[in-house]
Amino acid sequence: MDKPILLQKKKLVKPIEQALERIEKIRLRKVNNVDEIILEGLFALGVASFEHSISDTLKTLLTQIPDKLDLKTEPITKSQLIDGNPLNQAVENKVNAISYKSLPDIIKYFTKVTDIPEKIITEDEMNQLLEIKATRNLLIHNNLMVNPIYEETAGPNKRSGNGNGGRLRINQDYLFESLVVMRTVLEKIKTELLEKYKDFTKIKAVKNLFNYIFKTPVMNFDHEFDVDEENDTISAIKRNTSHKEDLSSSERLFFDIWVAHTHGDRFEFSRGEFFGLDKNNIKKMAYLIENIYILKT
Structure with a gap:
């Protein structure tokens, strides 16, 4: 992809x-x-x-x-x-x-x-x-x-x-x-x-990054987050419709890192989750870290 x-x-x-x-x-x-x-x-x-x-x-x-x-x-x-x-x-x-x-x-x-x-x-x-x-x-x-x-x-x-x-x-x-x-x-x-470039909003950029990181049918951005179209921001986490519990351990690590930067949620870091990443997920992690500023700015 x-x-x-x-x-x-x-x-x-x-x-x-x-x-x-x-x-x-x-x-x-x-x-x-x-x-x-x-x-x-x-x-x-x-x-x-x-x-x-x-x-x-x-x-x-x-x-x-x-x-x-x-x-x-x-x-x-x-x-x-x-x-x-x-x-x-x-x-x-x-x-x-x-x-x-x-x-x-x-x-x-x-x-x-x-x-x-x-x-x-x-x-x-x-x-x-x-x-x-x-x-x-x-x-x-x-x-x-x-x-x-x-x-x-x-x-x-x-x-x-x-x-x-x-x-x-x-x-x-x-x-x-x-x-x-x-x-x-x-x-x-x-x-x-x-x-x-009127359609190139922050919301669109964040969704594009989300869909790249979470290449799984389980995850849908609209099930995880509310958005404020008027102010072009990501607002609340949709905890009632979230599918994070259906993620694999490596995917959950990505999600935990994501919400830690967007909403300040704390999470417990497991060495096993990190060292268990395969080559593809390591590249994906590097890309997420490289572009994580998008989630804050």
Whole structure:
């Protein structure tokens, strides 16, 4: 049986929400600042937050639904294969490789993998983002002094350096306009993701994990737990309809560990139950422990 999909929509959009929160904090701080050094730092932080939110969203999605990875992805080194998690490393390598591409290519890949509309970003917004990214690169690498790289990458909205030998400025107005376009794009992406993955709730993820761990007709999630659909949480244990007494010793161990993490139930640990696990159940136990955070968060 294939491993279950444990993706949760709230986890998927979390990087976007964090970036939006940071962008708003930057917007509030820029009001009382006229020092260009501070404005430049706030601008660089805003752009980094925007870019990292795209990368982190990709990592979350590809890790939880690895079938979305390209048939041919970025190579994994021998040491990464031996010492690390091959899937996580493959996702990390792929996303890192994508991050070095042009912004239109990044967005094209992002919309393809997430399966949201490719035209979610308007031509005008893309042109603004191209110039914003080019300015950030110019700030980091050339002290905002206009050079051929900026001229080539800034797109139709490229600016002309004024004074001081052709140096661009990041003042309050430019910072505000940059924050607005990044916020607008991220809000649209968040809306599309929440709609596309609206069925990927915590309840669904927990049920998927439950059905993977308890591959027996005896156990039915709906007989064991109540759910709160409105708040997307698992609520009370259905002790009157539970079939836990019909489980084998190894299955009972899994169930006891499960409810200990979901409802704080205590249980007596038997060494015999643990050391009696077969190879398949040991793998299942490792998977449960690896993903047990889902039961709490």
